[in-house]
Amino acid sequence: MAGQSDPHISLFSPEEIEFMAEDELVEIVPNMRMDPLNFISGDFGPFFPQIPANVPLWLAMALKKRGKCTIRPPQWMSIENLTHVLEGEREDQGAFQAVPFHYIEISRLLFDHARDDIPDIYMVRSLIEDIRDVRLHKVETNLEKFSATSAVKIAHLSAMEVNVVRPFVVRALQAFYKHDNPVVMSDSDSVTDRQPQTRQPQVPRNAQRQPLKRR
């Protein structure tokens, strides 16, 4: 409830979100030959030199660190696309542009480990940071708008942004619900009375109605 004392209630840490983002598929170009890899999440087929393959991001990172492949940046990470998205964000203050769910985490991982595989990396990096700033700011301004609602729906929000606002929004909505709902307030009065509550304060059935003992 809104009265909780521990502010560190956050279901996921950013590292965990990044961990979940690593399941996304990316395209790599291996420079060696390897037999198929059989994992629980799937089989990733035999690797031939210079033949592109789709693998999860964590596998791509592992191979890249060992120098066995190069990573192709995903489609949405081209400069034209990012510029287009950024302009769309700036124009439309009410809605969000459709971006990949994990764009922040994927872009950060690629910048850290696959620096030489991305053309015009500085441009791309600054564009993504601008997009992120604009979206966060939009989220905050939208938060001011809702009041006395029980549920909020925002389309096209990415995973990291959701995680940042999650504890705050959850508690705020709980507080609004608690204060707005007349049933909740009269509920806290009667303990064992399960019949529909009336507005007058009731004495619970098991409270002894005896007078205080005489001394």
Place this chain on the structure above:
Amino acid sequence: MMERHSIQERYFDPQFDRFALPDLDDLFDDDHQEKEEKEEVSNELVPMRALKWRKGRAPKMQNRVTIEKGNERQFLSKLSSPRTAASGRRHTSERTAIDRSTPRNSAGKETESTNDGAGASRNAKYYDIDDILTEEESGNGVKVDPSAEKDCVEEGAKVELPFWLAQELYLRQAVSISIPACFNQKTRREIQADAACVDLRSRCPYFYEFGCKIAPLVGDRTIGKMLLSTFQMRYKDILTKAHTTAYASASKSMAVLTKEETSLHGAAQSSMAAFKKWRIGGPRFQRASVLGRKRKPTE
């Protein structure tokens, strides 16, 4: 007879068992002295009242209830809410200090298991520290019902009691509760003027919770609406800065927030800080704290 009662209380867990209000009338009863000598007593000298709930507890909350009787004052000292005793007992069995996260986590878990209608709504927060502290608010003035008879307090006297006691007495129809000071007209006018700047923390740090609890007892329908509108206005003005303000200005504005608003603010701050820290990157592994300490040379 008293033994049975005390044993019953020891094994009674209000989270699971059927909730029975502890017998407050024993508070005002003086026939316990020979029984108390048999059981183990704490080292302090305690007055005869309210001994039942003080055996072997973890930090006791000291409370003084002042009752005026004409010119004399009589102190019912060292009254502690049964919940503090219960939570103290629970905590001494589990850990040495009252950990803030424990009552909430266990209360949260037990809410799922005892999720049956209206009964759970009170039991689930029984061990919640914030709930206990909310009920400790002694902001209310209590009037004694003329039909009651009680030795120490005259009828019609005005007494200040903590909320948990006032509620129990109200249910036994011994007192009637008047609106506490934090909800009076002066505060309301200030809130209407500018909700964001009203210093709610100095009045009552548990403003919203307290209002929710006291509204059914006082019979004031307008409290709910006032709470809601207050929260709306303050929320908009103050809390949306939570994600982005620098540290200095945040501490100034935080001085006026109630406990609930502070927790909202803290939640947003911590998640934002975690995100920024992650964004910077750096080594993923943290050095274990035991390795960091230098070993002192032994003589």
